[in-house]
Amino acid sequence: MSMVRVSLCVAALGVVLVWACASEGGVEDGVVGVLDGLEEGRVEVLEGREAGVLARGAEREEEGAAFFLGLVYEGMGLREEARVCMEVAAGSGSVPARVGAVGWLMEDSYDRGDLAGVEEWARRGVGYGVLRGEALARLVEVWARRGGGEREVLEWVAEEGEGRVRAWALWALGEWERVLEEVRAREVPEGVWVVGEWGVLGEAVGAVREGRYGEAVEGYRAYLGGGERATPTVLADLYTAYRLSGRLSEGASFFLSLAETRSEVRLSALDYAGRLFRFAGDYDRSDQVWETVGEEASSPSLRARAAWYLFANAVRRGGDAPLTLAPRLPALLHSTQELSPVLDEYVSELIRTGEFRTLPRLYTALAPILSPPHRALLSTAILASASAGLLSLSSDEAHTLKDALAQASASPHTHPYYYLLAHPDASPLAYYTRTPRSPRTSDPAATRFIRLAVRFRPLYPRLPSLIRHYLPTAAPDVLFDLARALSQAGFHYQAIHLLADLHEEGIPLPEDLVRTVLYPRPFLDHVESALRTLRPHPSLDRALLYGLMREESLFSPNIVSHADAVGLMQLIPATADEERRRLRMEPGDLEDPSYNITLGTSYLSRMLERFSLPIYALAAYNAGPTRAKTWSASYAHLPPLLWIEALPLPETRHYLRKVLASSVYYAYLYHGRSVRDELFRLTGTDVAQALSL
Template sequence: MPLFSLLIPLFMLCISCCGSPTIWGYPEQDFRSRLVSGTLPQLHEEDISRLSFSELNQLGPGAPLFLSYFPFADAGAPLRLRLYQAELGEEPYASFALELLIRDLLASEDYRLIQDLEDEIPPRYHEFYPWRRSRVSAAYWLRQDEEAAEMLDELVRDFPEQVEADRELVLMKTVLEQRTGREDWRNSFVSFFRDFPAGPHHVRAWDYLRIEGLLDGFGPEEQRLLRGVDLVARGEKVRGFELLQGLFDGARTEEFLSSGTLQTIAMAADTPGRTGEVLELYGRISEELPGFSREIRELSAFLLRRIGRHREAHTLFKSLVQEGDQRFLWYAFSSLVRSDTAAALGELPFLVSEMEEPSYFSDVLAELCQRMARYRNWTGIVRAYRILDGSVAAGVLSPYAYISARAAMTGLSDLPMDLPPADILQRLGRGEYPGSGGDVAPEGSSDSYYRLLAAVLSAYNPEPESRPSVPEVEAGRLDPLVLGLLSFGLTDEALEITNNGDSGTSSSAAAAVVEALYGEDRYEEGLRLLLRRAIPMEERFFYPRAFEKETENLAEEQAVPAWLLFSLVRQESLFNPAALSHAGAVGLTQLMPSTAGDAARRLGMESPGDLSDPEVNLRLGAWYLGHMMERTDSLADALAAYNAGITRLRRWRRQAGGLPDDLFIETIPFEETRDYVKRLLVSSWNYGYLYYRLGGNELVSRYFPRL
């Protein structure tokens, strides 16, 4: 990031400019410009005492805090400390400054300074959980054991939930019991290894016991537990499982068994060939200790699902649902969909009667529809539509409604429906199903895809629904920090906080981060944040025209619609020129090097060149898209060929026989390709409408000319 790392030398501190305010010897505007450009001279640690931190207030509220994010060369940590301290007064910046101060001091292991700051921290923060926790850590690492144990006991009393969820503190408490000579400290270590799933804190606990020479104080079976969990935590799962397996085949199984050890055993199932042994061990434990049967069924169900034994997983999940635990209803139905779609269709009425929040099941219901369509079970889709109509919102019902109507209209299903197919399409296209939001939603969801097609088939030319500007909402706790960072050009830091603090940042603050990212041509990061948070911003933010001039020119050169090329780049790379897929596809249009080489030869280029260069990649990608358009009969087929290859497309077409084009898309066996075509139709519609006066009817006729 363009941040400065050099500050003013000592002699500059005495300079002042008559008649205008200065900051550390510079006029305010000069300081601001040098701050951003990184052209301030160097500052050394010995100069810090001469700085006037009150002058920073001229930069606005929270300025000392925001300057602490800049790297400060030789002055580094001491200067950041003074900046934090300068902010410990006015809220909301004081709380942020204290949290950052604690973080930095703990990271630098400056425990003495944490203790020395006790008198400098305003009294109102003495009960602040992060501050009290840092004091426990400082006393612990300084081996002030009695004091640390006392403060930790008080912390447990005042913040029981936070401490229980903090494995670091639980480990400290366990170690302190040994250090302070409590008689039952060995039992505390056994509990620590038994009650929590294997993790990095177990490695530290084992190392502590080994280094301190304390392992001999444990019995053989206790050592087996400790070492087994430690090995799993270190990734040595085979050895760890063998130790635990022997332990739980012994006479003291119940003593060492808990939710934590059961989960540790499950971790060993990641090792090839061990899943069967883990399930067998679970079975023996369940027979011996029926009290753990329910939890073992839960863990076994997830293991079975992970290795593809979905029907067995369904049986276990279903038993948990029948015992009243609705948390497993989704897993039960999903496992059945993946193992037997006919059985899932038969169980659909049960699902509808049991699900409390239908939208939670939208993905698994979509998967059921996709699987039936792929195998051309059009009658099954119609049956499912009849069951779901009236029970789920339009977003879930759309594929069932559209495919059912089209199957009936084309003679693929003769199953009667409550409404004529044309009326179903009209309801869908006009957004008249419960939960619809009027016109077709603009984002590239399958709901938008089906509603757009239904609207066009109903002779209704829809327009994208306008997204509102960011509404007035209650500010989040972290909003002042995010907005302040942006005001100082610290976009990376603002993005990190927004990504990690969803509950503490409002949509307004997140929208400001998106705008800042777009302003720096960082469209991928902006779009990912925008889509993940579903921030209510205008359509132009959802569908930006990055690299506008190059894209427009090359689209015209290759006779490719500009709205289509923008849509393709958005889908392929989110406008990131350096995008690299796991398969090796590169750049804005995600070209494989071999494809790029062929395109370059066809264009008379000596070599593809640098595929991360936007203009080079767009030129080759636009040519390849145009080439696919020349070799196919529709934009939908061209996009399927671009994604999966022309050979696969032709094979799929032969297998589909005479299916209508829109239903052919449903039978494509590659989920990625099916979604690709659908998302690009909706994205093209938005780009076409926003920038090129392209209506839904014209767009659909180009995607599916025979519809």
């Protein structure tokens, strides 16, 4: 070959190399632009891009990016492109992304009927031990259907799994009787249990589900025979059948006899006997059963259940029965939190019925195991009663209780309402920004994974559920960034819950996030427009309106409650329509922020005009004006702090605490009003004096 031809070839090769490098650089530049566009929420940046090239470039840019890119494609309905991205992500250096991608590909294979593909991706992926959720369920189901599979994995799932995946693992292992553990959860795969000798049981289960409880009792009794087939789940369903059929005493006696003859299910049988005796109103025999459970059980949860029923029975009996029992409860319980909600109801009942002198006795009897929320509740009730002259306390006793309230209210498990009562002249921010009790141990991989997830704004609506497995081990700072990003994008519900969970864990929150994320002010234009146009009651300002809106919906315009209340201010359609007519407005959509805020503001203003105190109006907003009128009259003799705790509807008591606390925070953060002044404005009482002698 001549030197000229060699030179030309080398030159041509150089051109090819230069072109290749330029093309690769172009791809990289394009990837950065796409990722930046997705961070801004612009999915149109994916148009005209080849998914495989983009996924490989994104993965080179940042490990794990191909996984989130695949999820974006999936959200756009582009399944093929999503699959290509997930195949790239299945080889990612980011373990969380690899786990997620493999799980997605296994589920995708299952949906396409490619059962071999489910196994193949499981083998090629990250190891059976780290598979989660649907991916693990699909793999175990495939093994169960065809037989075989990794026995060690199946045994692990059978012990550690739950629901459908556990049922399939037990089925694959041939442990037919243990499959029944999943019947109650209605997660047993079709065809697993309604076969052969299981037919009788299948008919009994069907009778329960169809409401034929008498038939279900007979079916389960026929299946159990002498009790040799008794399992916890079968007993649970039989208990349900007895209770709903009304055959309470008969059922209690059956379980009691079963407890005497079948030692392997003795405690479960006693559990159901004790409950049924209670439902039948036979509290003496119920107590006898629960005393036995408390003595014999080694499980803390079962001992706590025994304590709960014993205390509930004592409360039902009334008189001094709860106080007589209380000194014995520390032997069964670690904390009174396990007595919720029966203890809360008992305290409320004592206040309603004027048994104020019982409150200090109850506090003393339960002192060793009082949880911070219950200590705060009882301290508040006792101090408020003493201040109103309803019981006597020495100055030393009052001082001790005020210290107890201050300490208990600082717990992240205690509602901030009690913190505000305990510190009316201090900054309320300390409740959220205090030093944690113990630092969180962070996983760098989880932290990087979540930091990357924040860049994919199109995924924000479902992002917390996509990354929930890694939230407990990520560094707090990246979770703060996530909460800030969610809030800025309008996903306040998710952002507030994320920060609330971190606070409950004992992690101090940055002050700026308390203001901008935990207590944000979205829809401000609509709020100001409603206040300006309607000119509502003087007590209704932005702080109160935001406090109520936050607790009603966490600023989710499309939320609908179990009672069919809709939107930001959770309006019942009939109430909203009545308010609309009063304002002579055209019909609108309650999920529209402006329409909802206008009607909600108008209705709350009317309640404020109707009732003498804002707390009465808030009770009316929550429980209806008829109830609020009855309560305001029936408990008018009680000072406001006790009036709140006396309300017979637990939901409304909790609602008032929440709205009062949020309104105080908004007043402090955005209007510079003190805790003491704002609580006086809303409750009509100086809380510092109301909790002093």
